[in-house]
Amino acid sequence: MDMNAPHSAPAPQANALRLRDAATPIVIVGHVDHGKSTLIGRLLHDTGSLQDGKLAQIVESSRKRGLAVEWSFLLDSLQIERDQGVTVDSTRIPFRMDGREFVIVDAPGHRQFLRNMITGAADAEAAVLVVDALEGAQEQTRRHAMLLRLIGISHVIVLMNKVDLLGYDQEKVAAAEASVRALLGQLEIPVDAVVPASAREGDNIAERSPNMPWYRGPTLTEALADVPAPSSRSNLAFRMPVQDVYRFDDVRFVAGRVERGQIKVGDTVVIGAHRTMARVAEIGAWHAPVQAAAIAGQSTALRLEPDVIPDRGDLLHTPDAPPLRAARIRTRLFWLRQEPLRVGESFTLRLATAEHQVTVASIDAVVDMDDLTERPAQEVPPEGIAEITLAASEAILFDPFSPGSSDGRGVLVDRLQRIVGGAPLIGPAELAPGERSIHPTASRIEASDRARARGHEAGVFWMTGLPGSGKSTIARAAETILFSRGIDAVVLDGDTLRAGLCADLGFSAEARAENMRRAAHVSKILSDSGQVVIAALVSPSAAERAEVGRIVGEGFAEIHVATDLATCEARDPKGLYAQARVGKIRDFTGIDAPYDAPTAPALSISTADVSVEVAAAQLADFIEQKVRVRDAG
Amino acid sequence: MTADLLTEAPLPSSVSTRPMDDLDQLEAQSIFILREAYRKLKPLAMLWSLGKDSNVMVWLARKAFLGRVPFPVMHVDTEKKFPEMYAFRDEYTKRWNLDLLLGYCPPVEEIDPSLPPAARSAARKTAGLANLIEKHRFKGVIAGIRRDEQATRAKERVFSPRGASHKWDVRNQPPEFWDQYATPHEEGMHIRVHPLLAWREIDIWRYIERENIPLVDLYFAKNGKRYRSLGDQDITNPVESNASTVAEVIAELEGSNTSERAGRAMDHESEDAFERLRVAGYL
Incomplete structure (x- = not known):
């Protein structure tokens, strides 16, 4: 067999005369x-x-x-x-x-x-x-x-x-x-x-x-x-996001693609948000002529002096033309997830090679696909298009999105590493007068890891029912049963909340709604930490319970304690019905304020015909079945 | 082979700041992809089928990592390759200082009998590959497929996730845009990385010419025939050709209008044979 390469003679450089454009x-x-x-x-x-x-x-x-x-x-x-x-x-x-x-x-x-x-x-x-x-x-x-x-x-x-x-x-x-x-x-x-x-x-x-x-x-x-060839990005200000840092044979190279501009040996670069400066000592390459410069589009490797160690994601730029820097960024959004996007959700914002933890601070406008008008909304529907504000815990270096360049090409990634949206960055978000910039942070611990460590998943089991229906009693009994089974549950009941966190609230419609809102957010924080939450609040309004479900998100389950009014009033453990009947308490749920019974609760328990023990066991079994991490197979 | 580490560098005659041409752009994008894979997917390995695309891919890895291939290369051996290919493998494993992993394929009797004969034979390789991936628990496997080879491959992603069963879920591929790629998020999952997806056959040959990349000489005409694509001996047929140098192959392709895989029997057995192979994890 002839192993000599048949093309061992120097190849004719037929292409050297005319540059071929990419397709x-x-x-x-x-x-x-x-x-x-x-x-x-x-x-x-x-x-x-x-x-x-x-x-x-x-x-x-x-x-x-x-x-x-x-x-x-x-x-x-x-x-x-x-x-x-x-x-x-x-x-x-x-x-x-x-x-x-x-x-x-x-x-x-x-x-x-x-x-x-x-x-x-x-x-x-x-x-x-x-x-x-x-x-x-x-x-x-x-x-x-x-x-x-x-x-x-x-x-x-x-x-x-x-x-x-x-x-x-x-x-x-x-x-x-x-x-x-x-x-x-x-x-x-x-x-x-x-x-x-x-x-x-x-x-x-x-x-x-x-x-x-x-x-x-x-x-x-x-x-x-007639479509012109893409214009060169080599004449713009230099940007190179660090892709990786290699150390081969005791020499360190900073690898990345020049996204725009060019860089020459001897140039000074500024590195990332920490603004370290270094000089380009060498442009590394294998099987290529010695390079004095790297231009937009090239994947290159720089040796820097001093021998600093940037992180992946650090943006290299020249001192004379820095990118923008902001911790709150306004962005357009095309939303790819099949569920809507809501304020408060956290994501990883991928920007070139950088990754930043961000939270959706506001949804500023959603495009109506029927007439292409923009209007404010609470959520971005599946496959919707919107303008939103992202907040990060640290300043992000970026260039606003610009067609035909890689500037500002943000991508949102969820906790499961799924790409859920494209975010062409517009610019730093302006704060309204009086508004203070907030920078929510997101946990780096995956819910699945918490579940593995605890042996159970989190969840919020929201008990609703008339006053005196037995919510708190059942909740406390179920808490004990679950604890004995190795499931860490916490009870939030109305009176306990009102004794502390909500001590400033009265019983007006607004104050009750605020009470619910706080209970919902506390439930959310606890369940994010891996806890099972059993909330026991009258929560008479179906709309307000829906709002709780929205705040809590995944893992919310509505439990109806369906004890009838007559039974509740006959029990009257706190003497409240008696006071309501004689007009000493106004707007009492079930008497002179409405109660919207759930139409499709995840579980319905009545204490009219069963004992507290039986009702608590029903609830504990239901919760255990929902949160228990099943063994593989 | 005349090319060795010192003399294989008849360098592109270029000034370093000349504008990038199409091959420069393809090269830069492939290097970007290989560096993403190396950074994000550990452990990582590259498939080296010994064919022209595979050699270009090894070459691009050396470009990306300044002369090294910092991960193993895998040859999934059907034991039915041409003897020239085995000789090439042994020589270039040494010359290029490659960390070679060999995988062997189960006998054809163990493969889905409902597949047509050539596809069934090709499916041995899928099984051999799956064994290697499981043994080493690879999170990333770099493969040299191109969109222009076959219409089913044109639907691929640069980072193509495979579940624990290695199946390609073509109906549910992740979005991939602005150079942001999928990452494995479940136990047992791996990513097929395709750095050559945007290259066409002619680009591969022009790059081989420019860089002087060595090849098995089965690609060059003897007695009026040459191989355009190399698979197993029993399911690959040579094409009529007098092209005996890289330049002649390029000239021939510039005037050609037939598919590269015309010599691959399994592509022609039934309309969906290739699709079924790919969904099951074939390259």
Whole structure:
């Protein structure tokens, strides 16, 4: 066998003369069924970009399913996608036109696949927004357009598809176009071109349509060819987030990617929030010429003098152009979690290689997807778009988000390490006059680790019921039972709270609501620490109990102590009913103030026919079954 | 092989501050990915199939870590590779100072009999890989797949989480954007790291040319045939070609319009054979 490399002679440097640009990523977005996949198939076919045999394969796959040529099968490579007719994940297809390389990113239009669209679209240079000319802009058209703005896509081409179904009629097409232009204008998205086309018939895709002699603008391929190459970031101020620090053969190198600007041997850099200064002594590289400088986009390794040891996430910058510094940051948000986002939730904010613990200090505006107006709200709905304020316990160095750069690209990660949102940072948050900056911190201990250590999970078991129904008595008895079973529970009852924490509160509606709010927050703090909380409060208002559930979040369970009024009044352990009946106490729940019984409690206990022991055992069993960490298997 | 550590450096003839071209950008992104994996996923290993992409990947690791590969490389051996590949492995393990881990594959009789024959044979490798990952409890496994190889691979993430069963949950892939990657959050989970995902076949060859990266010579034409992609001997077929140097291969690819994996039997057995392999943990 000849092991001599057949190419051992110095390789001809054919490429040295002309720099090849990287491929331009183009994302195709639009409402479901507006024809994205058909467009991509047509584009690849008409530009001769289909691999040999691919067309035959598509024809065969289509025939098997009794369809005419289904272009979308080019992209829907998974069998589930073809069989169910939906694209489940974004895909990328390289394609070449007039010597220029493109990568087409196909982003699924279904709402639940937003995360895949973001995955595909976030680094695109340009977008083609496909709009069915008959239907005009739809919900996903608006949503996708909004996202294009949020992720900072600089060039948008609108393809008015299916104009063959409008008989290529200029007036009808113009009307459809006007509505889309109005939408994009509202979002302040500049439009490179609006191309009336039929992807199925091939009008104005790669070839000028003979059916629309009135149209003088570019075809789709002409519009794509006009998208400029990304501009260089080498002339901006220097930024390099530290990715890692290596020590090889007793030499330390600070590794990272230059995100913008450039750095030369001999330059001084400032390191991170602690502002240490160092000089670049060497730019390390293997199998490359000796480097005197590193420029934006390069993954490099710097040897610094003095030999300081930065942390991952420290931002290196030059002294003359520092980034912003703030502990409260306003940010746009695209929310990817299936549950809503609420004020007070804590996350890790990933910003390049840095990780900061942050809390949502406020939700400042939520975008209404029907009319794209912004309004204040209590929560950001699943897959919603909003503007929020994040608070950190220490100052964060950052540059505001700017399209076409990696500045300010924040990403929110939850405790389970899931990416739950994108946060293009706007700037430092201004405090209202009189408002004081607060910097909540989040625990670094995982709930699962606490549960493992304690042998049980946390939970808040909120007992509601009429005065005298037996809540506190049952709660205290259950506490004892649970303790004997190794479950650490704590009881919060109304009178105990009022004796201390809530001693300043009376019994007006506002004071009762405040009492509930405090009890809810204490429950939340205790359960966050891994405790089982049994709260025993009359809590007559269903709305207020719902608010408690919101504050507590996961692990909240409503327990109804459903002892009837007659029994409670007959017992009257504190003599309160008697006083209420003669008017000595006003607004007494059950007598002259309403009690909203829970409609769907997690557990309902009545003490009318069972003893306290039996009721307490019921509650203890229920709690144990909810919080006990099950053995694996 | 003429290239050794001292002479394998006919350096790119460039000024260091020239603008980056497409290969520079692909290289920089791959280095970024490898450094993320090295920092975040411990223990970490790289799959080294001995093919061209794999060699480019080892090369990129040496670029990322200033001449070293600071984690083991794994060869999952089906024991059906070409003899040239084994010779190459032994030579370059030494030359590149690699920490080589070998994994062996179970016999084909132990593999899902409902798979078509070539796919069933290829699935041995999945099983061999799973054994290695479990034995060493790897949190990260770097693999050299590319989006342009096969449409199913085009749907992959750069950091692709695998559950305890090593299955690829294509319907439930995590979001991945702005260079923020998934991290393992459950016991038994690992991440497949794909630093070459954005590279195309032609990019690999141009980079091999630029960097003068050594290859098994099965890639170069003898008697009018060469291998474009290397799998097991019994399920890989050579293609018609007269390209006997890297430059000739590049010229041939510039004019070609067929798929690289055309010579891989399992890709053509049934519409979903490759998808089934991948969902089960194949590369």
